[in-house]
Structure formats: C-alpha cells, structure tokens
Amino acid sequence: MFRKTAGEVLIDLLIEWGVDHIYGMPGDSINSIIEPLRKARDKIKFIQVRHEEAGALAAASYAKLTGKIGVCMAIAGPGAIHLLNGLYDAKLDKVPVLAITGQVESDLLGTDFFQEVNLERMFDDVAVYNQRVMSAEQLPAVVNQAIREAYTKKGVSVLTIPDDIPKFEVESEARVTSSFFVMPEIFPREFDLEKARILLNEAKKPVILAGKGAHGIRESLLSFADKLAAPIVLTLPGKGVIPDEHPLCLGGLGLIGTKPSYEAMKEADTLIMIGTSFPFTGFLPTGAKTVHIDTDPSQIGKRYPVDVGLAGDAGKTLEWLTNRIHAHEDRSFLEHNQHRMQQWWRRLEQQEAEEATPIKPQQLIRELQKVVHDDAVLSVDVGNVTVWMARHFRMTNQQFIISSWLATLGCGLPGAIAAKIAYPNKQVLAVCGDGGFGMTMNDFVTAVKYNLPITVIVLNNHKIAMIKFEQEVMGNVEFGTDLVNPNFAQYAEACGGIGYRVEHPAELLPTLEKAVTRNKPCIVDVLVDANEAPMPAKITFGQAAGYARHMIKELFEEGKIDLPL
Template sequence: MFKPTAGEKLVELLIEWGVDHIYGMPGDSINSIIEPLRKAKDKIKFIQVRHEEAGALAAAAYAKLTGKIGVCTAIAGPGAIHLLNGLYDAKLDRVPVLAITGQVESDLIGTDFFQEVNLERMFDDVAVYNQRIMSADQLPAVVNQAIRTAYAKKGVAVLTVPDDIPRFEVGKEARITTSFVVKQEIHPLSEDLQKAKEMIETTEKAIILAGKGLHGHRDTLLAFAEKIAAPIILTLPGKGVIPDKHPYCLGGLGLIGTKAAYEAIHEADLLIMLGTSFPFTGFLPGKIKTIQIDIDPYQIGKRYPVDIGLAGDVGISLKWLSKNLNVKTDRDFLEKSQETMKKWWDRLERQEENGSVPLKPQRVIRALQEVTKDDAILSVDVGNVTVWMARHFHMTNQKFIISSWLATLGCGLPGAIAGSIAYPEKQVIAVCGDGGFGMMMADFVTAVKYQMPMVVVVLNNHKIAMIKFEQEVMGNIEYETDLTNPNFAQYANACGGMGYRVEQPDELLPALQQAVQQNKPCIVDVVVDADEAPLPAKITFAQAAGYTKHMVKVLFEEGKLDLPPL
C-alpha cells in the first residue's frame, strides 16, 4: 500500500487548502520539500524569487489582494531570517500568510550545526501560530492547524521543518483533521446599536472615518452616509472604498490628507470610525463624541477614546443603522465640506499642470491616471510616492495595496508580482520611489522570468526624499539622503524587459502609453524634482518653525547669512 512521504503530504494539503503557488528559493534544508513541489507543478506553481524578503512581501500582498493565504518558503538560517520583514508586514496589516522554513536535521538540532538558528524563538513575535514539525505523522494535523489559525486570526503561521522529516512516510496512524476554515457573521449587541442610533440622531455634524474594513461594503457605506448626511474620510488602507471623486469623499487625513478632511473633522460634533484603528490620533479632534465599529473588540478604543463601541461586522451594523435611523434633512455641514473639497481638487489640478523641469511628481500621477484601467491593480511603495498617489490618483474601481502599518520600503515591486499572479488578466502597475525600488529591484527579473506583464513607474529624484523633508521639518540640515542610481530604463532592458526614460514633460504620457501596451514587464524611469516637499494639508506651527530653523542653518553653512555685529 502506497504511503506518502511527509513532504508529499504537505504539498497535498496545501493544494486541498486552495494554494496554487508558493514564493521562495530552493536550498539544501528544503530540497526534500522542493522535490514534491516539482512533482505537483501542474497544481501548485513555485515562483522562484531572487530574495526571500521579496517572496514574503509578495505573499503578504497576495493575501491583501485576494483574502486567500499567501505562502512562502525559505531554507534554515539566512533564508528564514530574510523572510521576517515581509512576515511583519503581513502581521501588522492583519492578513493570512504561511511561511514554511527548513531546519537542520532532527538529530542535529541543538548542536550549533551549520546554518542552525533557533527559528521558533525568532518567529515567536511575528506569528499567531509557530511550530516545529516533530514527526511525519504529526505533520498533517499541524499543517491544517497552522493554516486554519492564520485565516481565523488574520496573521502569520510559521512551520519549521527539519530536513529529514519530509522524507519519512506518513503512517496510517497519522491524525486526520479538516482542511477548511469556517466563517461566521458577528452582530453587535442590540443595546449598543440602539445607543449608537440615539447618539447619531442627537448630533448635527457627523463625519465618517472609514478604513480597510469597509472594502466590499461600498454601497452599504454610501447608503449610511446619505441617510445621515455625513462626509467620508478614508484612511490610506481604505483608499478605494469609495471613488475619490465621489461627492461624499473628503480624501485622506494627516500627511497624505486634504484640507477639506482636516477642517471637517475638527468642525464635526460626532466621529464615526468604521473598520479602522487609526494610529495618527494627533490629526483627530481633541474632544468629540465618537462611535467605533470593528469586528475585533480589541481594536475598539485602543488608540482613541470612544463613547460607544460596536463589536461586529461593519456591513451588518451599517445596514441596521441605515434601516432604523431617521433621514437627516439638514445638509449644511455636508455641503460646506463638499465646497471645500472642490477647492482642494482645483488646487491639486493646478499642481498637476505644472510643466517645469525636473518634472513635478504630481504631473506624473496625473499622466498615470490617463493610462490606468478602471479595474487595474495598483501596488504602491512607501515614501513621498505614497503621498503623491494618495492625494493625486483618483481611485474608481482599482485595487490599491501598500505596506500600511509597517510602511516598509520595497513593497511596490513584490506587490505587483503578487498582483500579476492573482489577476493575470488585469493591468498591474507598481508605483515606486527610487529608494524603494532600489531595495527590491533584483526581483524585476522574476517578473521577466515568469512573463508577468506589469508597469513599474519609478519616481526618480536620486534622493530619499521623505527623509530629507523630515530632517528639514526637524530644523536639521539634510544629511545622507542622496542616492546614486543607475538608469532604471537601461536596467529594464538588460533584464529582458522594456525600459523608458522620461526627463521632459512631452515624453511622459507617450512613455506610459507605450508601456501599458507591452506584453512584458516595463520600467518607466521618470526624473522628478527632489525639492518638491510632500507638505501636509495643514501645516502646524512646529513644522513651520522647524523648517525656518533648517533654512537658517543652511544659509549659515553657505555663508549667505552673517551673524549680527555685537
């Protein structure tokens, strides 16, 4: 009677769970897993990345895009260590990821053998489930428990597999468990819903702050906002929940935000937080009545004081409120906010029309808007590029992913790789700064190898520009933020893709139009103005004072400002 090896059983279970690809690099301590993956290559594809961090970031991005578990693998020691950044991205953005790492053989553990690292200890903080496989018979139950836990707790599961275990046979005495996860509907307490209804009806200027928990609830959110005449502010992970140009949308809040959002939230008398645990509480009002709805009770009141908390599914909660609330007829607050937002859009459009050289990054985003399809996948890196995309790209029905809580540079390209796998029929665009792209640029050849049509737009200012701005706002002189970059367009060509270099305004739109028509990975390398600061919509006195202090220091160093005589 045929008995599968533990390695074969592992692959079989992944397929049962609906896993159709895995990111990683082959290596000595996982070769006993790679072989069964090779045999099952028609059902589960191995995506060979050039750096394990890219694989973990891609796995996290895949989970963000689809809700399905992302899977990555690495050898013991250095490979496993490289996974950490991507796994922390998954942890902080609360998406399911499974990491399968090799380990030295069972009888060598604890002997300080070559590449031996205490992986259970190393992964303890990042994982919601973290186990070493102890035997072939144990493996099936543990694999199922790991994946089930990752889904249920929306986090990272790590399986450490000693190199000898996958070669052993799984006996008939092995425990058989279930390879699926059960979903549930969670309703808030009826008394809490009633309290929220009463508070909403006794206030005059309600405003909504909507996060990523609202994705998939567009119509429900808009019906609720219409019922209570409340404008909507979107968190960065919530971008795309409703179209950016929708009459109820006031854009974002904070450094990436709009003047309309800032003014409205400080005029409002009721804040309704939906599906978000907004971290930047300095941009929220000092004192305001607050209702928070979140499926996780742990998140309610965690960062900002609330008066009423609804622990339950946000869609169910909003439908109940919309059904039971009276229609608000006074729309003065909403209309005032809409008028301020219209002026904000006019201001941004003037910035986007600037034809100076080097190009303004705002102009690049406007041109990108013209070539982006309505259902495109947008993977946005971290830095100034985040600000430009958050403010100037008008989402309609596109999917938008970013490293929101960890905010790790380098997430843009791996996110596009994941997007190409998740949605091979859709347009995929990565928008990166030169700093972020430089961190993961080796994996552009991964996109070439697997023939993934995508466009990588690099805003190239030879600078870690957001850090330059942060240093200046602190009153310091910019230091060690310059970057020495290759010609990224030539790099694309050398990798087997297509490259376009843009230095003049009239080159921009043609380059983007050509890139999106190619059936291969492309890089559009756009030289942009390094001195274009991502100023917040509302500049504080401390920021203005810090920047003034910085300018005085610069003038002194350049000899353009003399000390007054004694």
C-alpha cells in the same frame, strides 16, 4: 501498499487548501520539499524569487489582494531570517500568510550545526501559530492547524520542518484532521445598536472615518452616509473604499491627507469610525461623540475614546443603522465640506498642471491617471510616492495595496508580482520611489522569468526624499539622503524587460501610453524634482518654524549669508 512521504503530504494538503503557488528560493534544508513540489507543478507553481524578503512581501500582498492565504518558503538560517520583514508586514496589516522554513536535521538540533538558528524563538513575535514539525505523523494535523489559524486570526503561521522529516513516510495511524476553516457571523448587541442610533440621531456635524474594514461595503456605506448627511474621510488602507471624487468623499486624513478632511474633523461633533483603529489621533476631533464599528472588539477604543462600540460586520451593522436612524434634513455641514473639497481639487489641479524640468511628481500622477484602467491593481511603495499617490491619484474601482502599518520600503515591486499572479488579465502597476525600488529591484528579473507584464513607475529624484523633508522640518540640514542610482530604463533592458527614461514633461503621457500596452515587464524611469516637498495639507506652526530654521542653516553653511557682528 504505497505510502506518501511527509513532503508529498505537505504539498497535497496545500493543494487541498486551494494554494496554487509558493514564493521561495530552493536550498539544501528544503530540497526534500522542493522535489514533491516539482512533481505537482501542474497544480501548484513554485515562483523562484531572488531574495526571500521579496517572496514574503509578495505572499503578504497576495493575501491583501485576494483574502486567500499567501505562502512563502525558505531554507534554514539565512533564508528564514530574510522572510521576517515581509512576515511582519503581513502581521501588522492582518492578512493570512504561511511561511514554511527548513531546519537542520532532527538529530543535529542543539549542536550549533551549520546554519542552525533557533527559528521558533525568532518567529515567536511575528506568528499567530509557530511550530516545529516533530514527526511525519504529526505533520498533517499541524499543517491544517497552521493554515486554519492564519485564516481565522488573520496573521502569520510558521512551520519549521527539520530536513529529515519530509523524507519519512507518513504511517497510516497519522492524525487526520479537516482542511477547511469556518468564520462566525458577528453582529453587535441590540443594546449597543440602540445607543448608537440615539447618538446618531442627535448628531449635527457627523463625520465618518472609513478604513480597511470598510472595503467591500461601498453601497451600504454610501447609503448610511447620505442618510446621516455625513462626509466620508478615508484612512490610507481605506483608499478606494469609495471613489475619491464621490460627492461624499473628503479624501485622506493626516500628513498625507486633504485640508477639507482636517477641517471637517476639527469641527465634527460626532465621529463614526468604521473598520479602522486610526493611530494618528491628533487629527481626530476633540470632544466629539464617537461610534466605533469593528469586527475585532479589541480594536474598539484602542487609541481613541469611544462612546458606543459596535462589535460586528461593518456592512450589516450599517444596514441596521441606516434603516433606523432619521434622515438628516439639515445638510449644511455636508454641503460646506463639499464646497471645501471642490476648492481642494481645483488647487491640486493647478499643481498637477505645472510643467517643469525636473518633472513635478504631481504632474506624473496626473498623466498616470490617464492610462490606468478602472479595474487595475496599484501596488504603491513607501515614501514620498505614498503622499503623491494618496493625495493626487483619483481612485474609482482600482485596488490599492501598500505596506500600511509597517511602512516598509521595497513593497511595491513584490506587490505587483503577486497582483499579476493573482489577476493575470488585469492591468498591474507598481508605483515606487527610487529608494523603495532599490530595495527589491533585483526581483524585476522574477517578473521577466515568469513573463509577468507589469509596469513599474519609478519616481527617480536620487534622494530618500521623505527623510530629507523630515530632517528639514526638524530644522536640520539634510544628511545621508542622497542616492546614486543606475539608469533604471537601461537596467530593465539588461534584465530582459523594456525600459523607458523620461526627463521632460512632454514625454510623460506618450511614454506611459506605450509602457502599459507592452506585453513584457517594463520600467518607466521618471526624473522628478527632489525639492518638491510633500507638504501636509495643514501645516503646523512647528513644522513651518522647523523648515525656516533649516533654510537658515543651509544658507549659513553655504556661506550665502553672514553672521551679524
């Protein structure tokens, strides 16, 4: 009777779990897994990346977009080490990812053999489940448990497999477990719901802060907010929960947010936090009564004092509250903030209309808005580009992904690759700064190799511009922020894709219109103004004073003013 090897069983189990692709780079310590993967290529694809970091970032992005587990693979030693950045992105953004890494053969462990690294210790902090496979018989149960824990704990599972294990046959007495997981339906206690109902009925100036956990409950959220007469503020991971131009929306909060959201928070007497553990508590109200809704009880009250905690599904919890709270007839607070928001949009429109060379980033985002489909996927990198997209791009029904808690440069391109694999019929764009794109740009050839027609917009200012601004706000002269970039359009052509370079405002819209219709991977290299500071919506005295000190230092160092005698 034919028995399968552990490597073949591993691939069969991944397919059984619904995994249809893996990101990775082949190598000696995983070749005994690569071979059964090759044989099953009609059911599960191997996406060869040029750097394992990009593979892990793509796996994390796939999980963020779909809710399905993202899978990446690497060899022992250097390959496994390269995975860490993407795995930490998955950990901090709480999405299910499985990392499969090779290891030296079992009888060589502990001998300081070539490429031997203590992977269990290395992955210990990043993983919710972290196991070395000890035998072929053990492998099926461990694979099922790894995937189950990644899903149920919303985190990273790591399987380290010594090179000899996948070659052994799995004996008939191997442990057999189930390839599925179940999730509980979580609903708050009635005692807590009643406390929240009473508190909300007494609210005079309520504000809602909606985060990642509010995705997928748009109608429930809008019904609740309308009955409460409460404006809705969005965290960065919550962007897209409701349309940015919806009458109840005040945009984002914090340094990348809007002035109306800052002012509404300052005046609020009641705060309702939904699916967020917002870290920048200095932007939250002082002394407001607070209701916090989250499926994870450990997040409630984690960073900010809470009066009522509701541990449960956000949609069902909001429906219960909406059906039981009084309709708030005094809508003056909401209407006042809506008026502020209208003024804010007019202010942004003035900034976006300014034509200049180098191009203003705000104008680029305005023109980009005109070519983006309503159901497009936007993979946004980290840096100033985050500010411009968060503040100026008006989301409707698009999906927006970013490295929100780790905030790692280089996430934009791998996210777009994952998005096109997840949704081959949707328009997919990566919006990157030159610093972020430079981190993972070698994997543009991955998009070319697998014919993934993504459009990459590069805001090219030859600077790590956000760090330049941070240094200036501290009152320092910028240092170490200059970048020497290639012509990214020519780079796209060299890789086998399509490249456009935009240097003047009039070229923007026609170029973007062409780029998004090409059926090949494309880079649009846009030269933008490095001196356009991503000023926060509300500037503190300390920030203004720091920037003034910086300008004085610049003038002194350049010899443009003299010191007094």
